[in-house]
Amino acid sequence: MEKSQKIIFASDENCPVRRSLNLLGGKWTLLILFQINERIIRYGELKRAIPGISEKMLIQELNFLVEHKFVSKKAYPEIPPRVEYSLTKLGLKTLPIADTLATFGLESLT
Amino acid sequence: MEKSQKIIFASDENCPVRRSLNLLGGKWTLLILFQINERIIRYGELKRAIPGISEKMLIQELNFLVEHKFVSKKAYPEIPPRVEYSLTKLGLKTLPIADTLATFGLESLT
DNA sequence: CTGGATCCGTGATGATACTG
DNA sequence: CAGTATCATCACGGATCCAG
Numbered sequence: 450m451e452k453s454q455k456i457i458f459a460s461d462e463n464c465p466v467r468r469s470l471n472l473l474g475g476k477w478t479l480l481i482l483f484q485i486n487e488r489i490i491r492y493g494e495l496k497r498a499i500p501g502i503s504e505k506m507l508i509q510e511l512n513f514l515v516e517h518k519f520v521s522k523k524a525y526p527e528i529p530p531r532v533e534y535s536l537t538k539l540g541l542k543t544l545p546i547a548d549t550l551a552t553f554g555l556e557s558l559t
Numbered sequence: 560m561e562k563s564q565k566i567i568f569a570s571d572e573n574c575p576v577r578r579s580l581n582l583l584g585g586k587w588t589l590l591i592l593f594q595i596n597e598r599i600i601r602y603g604e605l606k607r608a609i610p611g612i613s614e615k616m617l618i619q620e621l622n623f624l625v626e627h628k629f630v631s632k633k634a635y636p637e638i639p640p641r642v643e644y645s646l647t648k649l650g651l652k653t654l655p656i657a658d659t660l661a662t663f664g665l666e667s668l669t
Numbered sequence: 670c671t672g673g674a675t676c677c678g679t680g681a682t683g684a685t686a687c688t689g
Numbered sequence: 690c691a692g693t694a695t696c697a698t699c700a701c702g703g704a705t706c707c708a709g
Contacts, residue, residue: 465664466593466657472668473660476584476682483576492691503683508692529690530689542667547576549659550583554575557652558582586701602671613703618672639670640709 472517473543477502477510482519482540483547489535519543582627583653587612587620592629592650593657599645629653 473479477499484490484498496507511534514520519540525531536544583589587609594600594608606617621644624630629650635641646654 464590465661465668466590467664468668469660469664470586470590473663474584474586476580480574480576480580496691503685504692505684505694506682509682524691527690528689530692532691539667542663546656546659546663549656550579551575553652553656554577554579557649558575558578614672615674615704616702619702634671637670638709640672642671 469546472519473546475510475513477506478514479543479547479550481507481510481514482536482543483551485520485534485536485540486544487536487541489533492532492534495534514540579656582629583656585620585623587616588624589653589657589660591617591620591624592646592653593661595630595644595646595650596654597646597651599643602642602644605644624650 473482480499481495484495490498492507492511495511496502496504499507511520511522515522518537520534521537521540523533523535525533583592590609591605594605600608602617602621605621606612606614609617621630621632625632628647630644631647631650633643633645635643
């Protein structure tokens with residue numbers, strides 16, 4: 450497996466903006482969290498909800514988010530497979546960030 | 560000149576989170592805006608305020624931000640040169656985003 | 670002091686085909 | 690359906706030199 454691609458810099462010390470950005474600053478990260486939102490959503494649904502993302506990036510981000518406890522994953526041993534993703538308590542706390550981005554996008558961008 | 564490295568995707572259509580992320584999703588973008596904040600700040604000060612950033616990236620981001628009307632730049636024809644940066648009205652509207660990131664960093668990260 | 674310009678490595682990102 | 694594997698590409702970003 451390709452190794453985790455998001456690097457945590459030790460030198461970020463104590464700037465809270467930087468600490469948040471290190472975890473959530475990925476190109477798709479906040480968008481994925483925002484799309485999951487308060488739903489329990491399947492992989493395929495999520496993929497359709499985010500047009501343009503490649504499968505690789507979606508899986509990679511989801512694994513990252515699960516690993517860092519933003520997202521919880523539940524797999525059902527069925528045929529065909531079913532996997533459901535939802536936000537953890539920590540993940541829910543990131544929603545205000547995406548909300549602020551959405552508000553800005555709506556109010557201030559053409 | 561190296562061509563502008565931040566690419567605006569046409570396919571983002573109407574998701575406001577994505578529109579915001581396209582402009583502000585750069586590695587240093589929000590951090591720079593946050594550091595300028597409500598100040599009028601010189602280039603050298605700003606550089607010192609953001610340890611770790613290379614001059615190239617700082618200039619590149621500042622040019623991008625000026626170009627997109629988030630930041631205004633005032634150069635004084637003096638020797639030695641003096642250049643002051645500050646947020647435009649639009650730039651000020653991005654501060655809530657950085658604030659939310661800061662809040663999350665303070666409250667929810669180790 | 671405030672930049673501009675170029676070289677260049679590396680990791681991040683993406684397209685596509687494949688598997689259980 | 691939910692991923693994996695492989696391969697190609699591109700943006701990020703450091704180093705360095707230069708200029709007004």
